[in-house]
Amino acid sequence: MEDEALIQIVGQHGVTLPHRQTLNRAVTVFFIFSIENWRSTRSMKREHLMKYRKPLKITQRTTSVTNSFVQAVIPWVSPKPHERDEALDVLGMKLETVSCAYCGGSASDWDHLRALVRNKRPTGYVSDYKNMVPACGRCNQSKGAQEWRTWIEGAAPSSPTTRKVSKLKDRISALARFEAWGQVEPLALEELAAPALWKAHWENLASLEQALRMAQEHAAILQAEVSKNFHTTFPHTTSPTNDTAVSVDIAVTFDGNGPLATITMSSYKAKSGC
Template identity: 50%
Template sequence: MRFRKPLTILSRTSSVTNSFVQAILPAIEPTPDEIAEALAILGMTPKTITCAYCGTASTDWDHLCPLVKGKRPTGYITEIRNLVPSCGPCNQSKSGADWHVWMTGTAKGSPRTKGVTDLEARLGCLKRYVAWGQVRPLDLRVLGGAELWDRHWANLEALTAGMREAQLHAAQLRENIVGRLKGSAGLSSG
């Protein structure tokens, strides 16, 4: 059994970045009729919802077009036309990848690597869903206002710089603590 390495302050930068993205993106709550229409396009009903990618039990709604790429919003938002039912493993495996590339690719946990037998039918169904949804990325900088947009990302950069500085300080503090514990025979020398 391995000992877990201690976390660093910087190991949380992706969570902070994701928070900065999620904080500005709208989420449009679908009506029951909109959900029913979306499911019908996928060949499902509210009682027969399965993962659109692999067909197992659905646990999540996954963003077909990812919200984040390269640590910035893609312009897609949370709306029913950009959401499909997904199982947890597919949602996690797909992450921010393009759905078609991921489904047909060799990523661990992709439908192709899972051996999904009706993969071509699922791809066709999702292509019809995309054509129905007509989801396009929004110009969020224009919609939000360029000055506010730029200040928002400057705030993230300042916070990340502060996290880097805090990590340097924390590393020195940890080194001092470990050194003093070893010096007082509080730790084994291994």
């Protein structure tokens, strides 16, 4: 009876055992343990992949803004079809079978092998087909502005080494071959335009970053007010009658003939009711 009970438990897990009469208790227990362990592991992986997002902050977009300011002013050279094919050939790829040059996964974008932006300023490298390799989103995001060999061999999250990517030595050799073939050197971009133009550009960036910080301060105050009155989440609360509201005005002005940016923020204002 005890063996039959164990067999029924196994059946509840969706496992069919055709030769029940030959099944002994030890084997049955093993099946139960293995199934439970598999389900537990699968559940943990699912929870890891489906973590709730944290609230987004306005200032989290500062890096994107910085990259945009750099990429908006550096040269972009669009490759001709034969140039693209030549670059892929150096990597050992064809357009029909292109894959991520870093991990071999499905390529979704072209990544600049040598970063265009570092420390909020241009590195001197430009967007040219000799400096671009196919990449997947995961590798592209993980690599960021790091030097490619340091990153690919390092322990950064989602780096090929961290993920134990297969044939990694071959991929590194292909990238080194591509780098030697391109012979790309950084340019002194600051010498290609008047200093006053560069100065104005970076002042515009600083002004926008400041505006983002001020906007985040206001957003935090507003979020606190909204959360306090969010009756769906806090059904036991009632609308407050005497609270302080905050009014913030942010104005960014770009003027090529005078100060390049002016940011103003109004004082806090008390307001009755909601």
